[in-house]
Every structure is written in structure tokens, then in C-alpha cells.
Amino acid sequence: MKHYPNAMERLTEQFAKLPGIGAKTAQRLAFFILGRSEEDAMAFAQAIIDAKKTVKTCPVCQNLTDAELCPLCADQQRDRGVICVVAEPKDVLAMERAREYNGVYHVLHGVISPLNHMGPNDIRVRELLGRIQQGGVREVIMATNPDTEGEATAMYISRLLKPMEVKVTRLAYGIPAGSQLEYADEITLLRALEGRREL
């Protein structure tokens, strides 16, 4: 016996394609699947099939949805005049947890990152421009992460939007609530000072 049964090798290869899963871990996961009940293994396979078949991106905001429009774009109570631009679907969930924002979203599905071969055409910028060209948008809030790539993406998009006569804003920088000043890094403190407001 030079190797494991073919079907087992193929499953290991599939696991090894997942991000952050190396050859050894892939083999361990394949063994784990073989050790589970037939019912459990089938449920896993079915979950992959179902997710891939039913989850699409919303044609308006590009967020994940299993309906025609995502729940937020379908909600008539949300203000369509304000678009919050985020990098990933998980950022929509984070914003919604704040229970403060009542506009709609636009999910870019990535940020511009030359190191990862992600250019402006690899994220959903074109769809955002299309939405704004249709009119009715008063403000675009750039809510990409405050890191190098998130900043660059926000800058890039804000420049594209300049000629379109729409107000472009950026989430405020500052010290996070509940944190302690002594642990804040210099740049965060610098920005918290720059953005200070009168009480």
C-alpha cells in the first residue's frame, strides 16, 4: 500500500485547497470525516451544495442573500439616500449591531491590495458608481477598515465620486469605547486629538 484509497486522497486534496489548511491538517480533517457517521458526512456535503446554490449577492448592495433582494435593500424603512460602503459582508453585521445606522449598504467584497493582486476591477466599485449615477444618493459613508488597504480603497473611491456631486464621508477615527488610553497607539491618539469635539 503506497497511499490511502483514492477517494480519501481526493478529499484530502479538497481540504488542502481551503485557505490556511496545510497538507497535514487536510489529512486530519479527511480522517475526521471518515470517522463521522454517514448522516453527518452527508449533512456536511449538503450544506456546501445548499450554500453555493442558494446564497447569491444582492443585485443592489452586493451583500449576501438567499432572496431576490437582501433584507436591507428590501426594507422600505431604510433611507436609500445614504450608502455605507464596507469591504465585507461581516462589516454589514458589525454596523447593524450599532443599531444607529438607517441607510443602506454597499459591499465591495474586498479592498484594493496590490500585494494580493486585487485591483479596482476586482472589487464591486463599478456597481457602486452605477447606484450613484441612478441618482437620489445624498451621502456615501466610507466604512472600510482603518488600515493601509482600507484607507487606500476609501481614498480611491472618494476620488471617483468627486465629480458626482455626492457628499463622501469617512467613519471617525479615535480611541475605542471601553479601551484605556495607556494602551492606545500613537496614531490612534493623534487622530483622536485631531478629531476632538467641543463638549
Add this chain to the structure above:
Amino acid sequence: MKHYPNAMERLTEQFAKLPGIGAKTAQRLAFFILGRSEEDAMAFAQAIIDAKKTVKTCPVCQNLTDAELCPLCADQQRDRGVICVVAEPKDVLAMERAREYNGVYHVLHGVISPLNHMGPNDIRVRELLGRIQQGGVREVIMATNPDTEGEATAMYISRLLKPMEVKVTRLAYGIPAGSQLEYADEITLLRALEGRREL
């Protein structure tokens, strides 16, 4: 929107059941699957189904196989009088790489480990006893790992085999080939001394 589409949540849950995969990683993997082509995702699901359906354990040696008997048990050239007992299928591959052993194997699928709630009935000991009771076995080589649990398992099985009039041996301990003495631990050196042979 309070959460992701249902099918996506279910896929995340499935990934989170895998060993060593936490909630955050599970979500990342689910996103990765959604980002792949439909063809790729289906190939993954099919690999799980195929592996679970075609890979069984060999009724004789308990190793993984997709045939009636595993290739080693089916091979008439192998000496059925010698059984090498290993903990996992990967250990069979390791032994075979040495190209020295010509007997057959017995895969326990685990070791006795009270901490992990693995008792003698949770590994394939009964099947090993059954093979030896059928007769024709001259020697059983205990090739579990030289760690606490592997040792305990080897000791436990060797005691069970005592009354069966079969020779029970253990792989030799010693310094690994290609290693350097200065890095060998005390126990390894002690055992290498104990097991020294005349040249």
C-alpha cells in the same frame, strides 16, 4: 439583517464541527466556499460523499480501503504469520516506506487514553484477538508510538496476548538515524544504551 443567509450559517456550523476549526475560521472557510466557482464547490461536496461511501475499513486488518480487502491483506506475497500493530492508518504508510517489513498489519484506530475517554473497547483490540485466535500467527510486533499512551496500549495488548502462545515484540528504541547525539534526550539515550548490540 441580523445574520447571514440560513444556508451560509449552516455551512459555517458544519465547518465549526471540524477539529481545530473555531467559529471565526469556520466563517472564513464558508466565505471561501461561496467565493469559489459552482464547479469547485460541487467537487468538494462530491469528494466528501465519495470518501464516505467508498472508503471502508478492511475486515481483516481494519486499515482503510475502498476494496473488499485492503491491498496488503489481499497480497498473497505478504507473510500472514507476522502482524504489526499500529495506532493509525498513517502508521502503516510510514512502516511501508521502510520497505523492510513483509508481514501484515493491524490498525487499532486509536490508543488507550483515559484523558480522551478512549478505553480498550474504543479501539480495535477485539478484532486483533480474533485474528490470533484463528491461528497461524507466530509474532505480533507492537508498533504504537513510543509515548505514554502508545506504551500503555502496547503493554495492555501484550498482556492480553500472553496466554495465547504468540511471540510479542516491540519496535526497538534508540537514537534516530541521521540525528545528532547532543540533541538526543536522556530517555532516548538510556534506551539506546540498554538496547546496544555487538558489532
